[in-house]
Amino acid sequence: MARVPHLTSRPARKRALAAAGAAFSVVLATVGVVAATTGAQAAAANLVQNPGFESGALSPWTCSSGSGTIVTSPVHSGADALRGTPAGSDDAQCSQTVSVQPNSAYTLSAWVNGSYVYLGDTGTGTTDGSTWTPGTGGGYSQLTTSFTTGASTTSLTIWVHGWYGQPAYEADDFSLTGPGGGGSPSPSTGPTSSSPTPTPSASPTGGTGGTCSAPAWVSTTAYNGGAVVSYNGHTWTAKWWTQGDIPGNNAQNVWTDDGACSGSGSPSPSSSPSTSPSPSPSSTGGGNGGPHKHVLTGYWQDFVNGATVQRLSDVSSQYDIVAVAFANATGTPGQISFAVDSGLSSSLGGYSDAQFRADIATLHSRGQKVIVSVGGQNGAISVGDSASASNFASSAASIIKSYGFDGIDIDLENGVNATYMGQALHSLASQSGLGSSFVLTMAPQTIDMQSTGMAYFQLALNVKDILTIVNMQYYNSGSMNGCDGNVYSEGTENFLVALACIQLQNGLNPSQVGLGVPASSSAAGGGFVSPSVVNAALDCLASGTNCGSFKPSTTWPGIGGAMTWSTNWDASAGNQIANTVGTHLHSMP
Incomplete structure (x- = not known):
């Protein structure tokens, strides 16, 4: 997970952050299929007009609400750069329409400076791509995303934007490489960064x-x-x-x-x-989280980071789904492996593989589900083509069968490919042998679920038929937009309700939406709320009661539940999440 609990979870990372403090990891949400070779791309011409703003003017770029200007400092190269200045209701998006060729591979890149800067493309005819940096400024960094165009695509829009209420950002030296199009497109009117949902025709x-x-x-x-x-x-x-x-x-x-x-x-x-x-909102979800209608998910750490050290069997029985963190990447693209961390075993005075397997059986006897989580801060697992998708599915299926896991959790910090990871997860569900009992959970960051144009949101919709629950991380994010278009601060009930509302209104079933919260202030750099606030947010979403100043226009009695990082940090805090939120969830109608 791209969150401070994970950033401080592995021993090496913990030591590094002891001096640096809580920080985000950079997530490059690269979406699309790269079909051209690196050499061919390097040789291709840059299709972006006025890519470095050396004309001293914006044209043919257009920026929302007059938010874009040309500045002479800081720049990445040359004399000029673009500066976008967001407002409370505007993300300072600047865009340009570019001519392209159908069925062709392209790579888009730009150098950006600032916090929460996004780069992406809209109208590709396939899967629109986007990527972003949560950096705090102080220097330029390059963002890159790749895609292929659809069979009838002759033009598309490239864009860059900041985030609502955040400081100004700078962008410079844009590049779009690939086969050139057939004409000079007119300037863009500045579409939003979210990928529009296509309208189905009578038949394909x-x-x-x-x-x-x-x-x-x-x-x-x-x-x-x-x-x-x-x-x-x-x-x-x-x-x-x-x-x-x-x-x-x-x-x-x-x-x-x-x-x-x-x-x-x-x-x-x-x-x-x-x-x-996108898949129809009427589609039902996949596996289940146990006997309860509303479920509590907790991550169990197979490593030591200052939280209470636990055997798996020490986890409170209030947790319906226990995600074992983490499986790791191997040297083969897409392939994962799992073994209990030797440091944990040492801290417990010995914790063998056999004892761990026995503990899985113990949790099963209590009616709890145990799944393996893939990723975390150090889990650089990439599934970006059919071969890596196959490797992921087969290796994950082998782990699930070997240990008796009930499914998998997707907690990837280095970006997801909605198409190929979706392919891998569908294949895994089939190979696991678990049938309708297969459990699939996800833990995206708040920014990953702001719109259906984000790769993680696309992935969730692509696997909606087998998806158990998305436990978005409502922390370590700062202020974010809610479903009503207003900006809300983390660590409040309004933040939980207004951001959950986005997922509930955009295709996920209520049972597939969970509130991911830190177990204590020690477990996250920001966004901790007391368990009573979590319960109030659940009530507001389910029945319209106990709401803060924001109250949605509808209710979702089938709201999925809640998640916490981690069961270890919860144990350190006296199991407040398990005893307060878990008990409340299990008593909800």
């Missing part, structure tokens, strides 16, 4: 129509945006979400790159379909 372009009803040739789980089924050597892709009953999914037809399934379930020729919309 070139399709033969008809609803797939789990025909015999469907051999694996289908998902939104990747090749997952085959028939007589053809590669088929799930592209269109509507009503149907493909195994392992809800609400979709299957349309393909080189064919489509007809009502009879037989493949027939077709051209590429139009852009696919």
